[in-house]
Amino acid sequence: MGSARDMAYDIHAMPTATRPTPEAFVPEGDRLSARTEALLDRADSLCVKRGVRMTALRRQVMGLMLESSHPLRAYDLLEQLQARHAGAAPPTVYRALDFLLEHGLAHKIERLSSFVPCVHVLDHSHDHDGDCAHATQFLICRTCARVTELEDGGIVRAIALASRGSGFHVQHSTIEIEGLCAECLASGTNESASLPPQ
Amino acid sequence: MGSARDMAYDIHAMPTATRPTPEAFVPEGDRLSARTEALLDRADSLCVKRGVRMTALRRQVMGLMLESSHPLRAYDLLEQLQARHAGAAPPTVYRALDFLLEHGLAHKIERLSSFVPCVHVLDHSHDHDGDCAHATQFLICRTCARVTELEDGGIVRAIALASRGSGFHVQHSTIEIEGLCAECLASGTNESASLPPQ
DNA sequence: AGCGTGATGTTATAATATATCAATATGAAA
DNA sequence: TTTCATATTGATATATTATAACATCACGCT
Ligand SMILES: [Zn+2]
Ligand SMILES: [Zn+2]
Ligand SMILES: [Zn+2]
Ligand SMILES: [Zn+2]
Numbered sequence: 001m002g003s004a005r006d007m008a009y010d011i012h013a014m015p016t017a018t019r020p021t022p023e024a025f026v027p028e029g030d031r032l033s034a035r036t037e038a039l040l041d042r043a044d045s046l047c048v049k050r051g052v053r054m055t056a057l058r059r060q061v062m063g064l065m066l067e068s069s070h071p072l073r074a075y076d077l078l079e080q081l082q083a084r085h086a087g088a089a090p091p092t093v094y095r096a097l098d099f100l101l102e103h104g105l106a107h108k109i110e111r112l113s114s115f116v117p118c119v120h121v122l123d124h125s126h127d128h129d130g131d132c133a134h135a136t137q138f139l140i141c142r143t144c145a146r147v148t149e150l151e152d153g154g155i156v157r158a159i160a161l162a163s164r165g166s167g168f169h170v171q172h173s174t175i176e177i178e179g180l181c182a183e184c185l186a187s188g189t190n191e192s193a194s195l196p197p198q
Numbered sequence: 199m200g201s202a203r204d205m206a207y208d209i210h211a212m213p214t215a216t217r218p219t220p221e222a223f224v225p226e227g228d229r230l231s232a233r234t235e236a237l238l239d240r241a242d243s244l245c246v247k248r249g250v251r252m253t254a255l256r257r258q259v260m261g262l263m264l265e266s267s268h269p270l271r272a273y274d275l276l277e278q279l280q281a282r283h284a285g286a287a288p289p290t291v292y293r294a295l296d297f298l299l300e301h302g303l304a305h306k307i308e309r310l311s312s313f314v315p316c317v318h319v320l321d322h323s324h325d326h327d328g329d330c331a332h333a334t335q336f337l338i339c340r341t342c343a344r345v346t347e348l349e350d351g352g353i354v355r356a357i358a359l360a361s362r363g364s365g366f367h368v369q370h371s372t373i374e375i376e377g378l379c380a381e382c383l384a385s386g387t388n389e390s391a392s393l394p395p396q
Numbered sequence: 397a398g399c400g401t402g403a404t405g406t407t408a409t410a411a412t413a414t415a416t417c418a419a420t421a422t423g424a425a426a
Numbered sequence: 427t428t429t430c431a432t433a434t435t436g437a438t439a440t441a442t443t444a445t446a447a448c449a450t451c452a453c454g455c456t
Contacts, residue, residue, distance in 0.1 A: 057403085073442085075443075087405060091446090113412095141366075158353045169377045170377040174308065174376075177357060179370070182364065285437075287438085
């Protein structure tokens, strides 16, 4: 029943030199917000430091996520990508996502089979070394579908403690917390944003 | 109705008219362990208390999970189910799973798109009321693929605290912790059990 | 220019999950 | 018992999510 996801404003303000094909005569309708541009540039320079390439495609996918208020599914991204990028197919998107996930520039929300850009690209003290996989937790609002990324030490410690109690060595944790965000609580709106139950 | 045990695996004790094909003369090969039978009976009586029905199909699916050392995917269950239940199709399994999840008799491991029986069916002080949705956390071993269900208050409190800090009202949390279990740590084996990376 | 590597294009298919409607079973009411 | 409403299952089709496999292309290096 996936439908009616918001259209995202497009991505097309990349550096001209970066653009892959000459097929792109789309009249540059939709610009990215200043914030998005800044974050993309930040992500780009992180990639340079790490000796990996933030290609036009990857930047475009990252841009789509940054411009969205909520998590996007792979095929949402594909659809939006196709508007500008005729040949795009599922692997196009999944590869870009794999790269972004691998480098900690995006995260997958398992419960939603959806993806969000990492909010810590900005403040990355994480820069230099390869701690792309930081410990994160997500707050998922069932009403407005917005997702908030946390990096809460208390949760991490509690998990470490409980795991140690079972003799378990933690490598990665998926923490996805569903409920109602502060805004939706305040406004009393309660229509669920078509999230899976429970 | 006949005792729950009668229905347990004797799917062929169904009205003849119901049976799709005559091919089904499977001679009752596989018995369930005593532990599984006990847990099934426990689950059954929980259902009675709640006024819902632990049908033969549901019991069979639950039994398959209980007999497995690791999480099973829906189509794993389907395949095993089909050995006894000729007409089984994807909805057959997903419906049974929906029921079991709804009543807290099983859990879905999102990271693995797989399902495990709830270990707390036994000690359910949870009996009477409808707290089917207890707060759980899962330890997933990347080497042996076994999953351990926890109910750790420390984790729950840490999550409540962090969420409150964001003005967020928690309804449900998905906590899936990947790493190495005590046994695999001890034995030093490290071949991954084909789990997803990171 | 020639080469090696990583990135993308392209097609096909696997794996996971749900929609829909028909048939049947179940338990309670009449 | 018969009747009825509802829950469950059967059966088919399809939606959604994700990957395999191989060809081609772009980039950096010599
Ligand atoms: Zn992050
Ligand atoms: Zn909200
Ligand atoms: Zn449980
Ligand atoms: Zn293990």
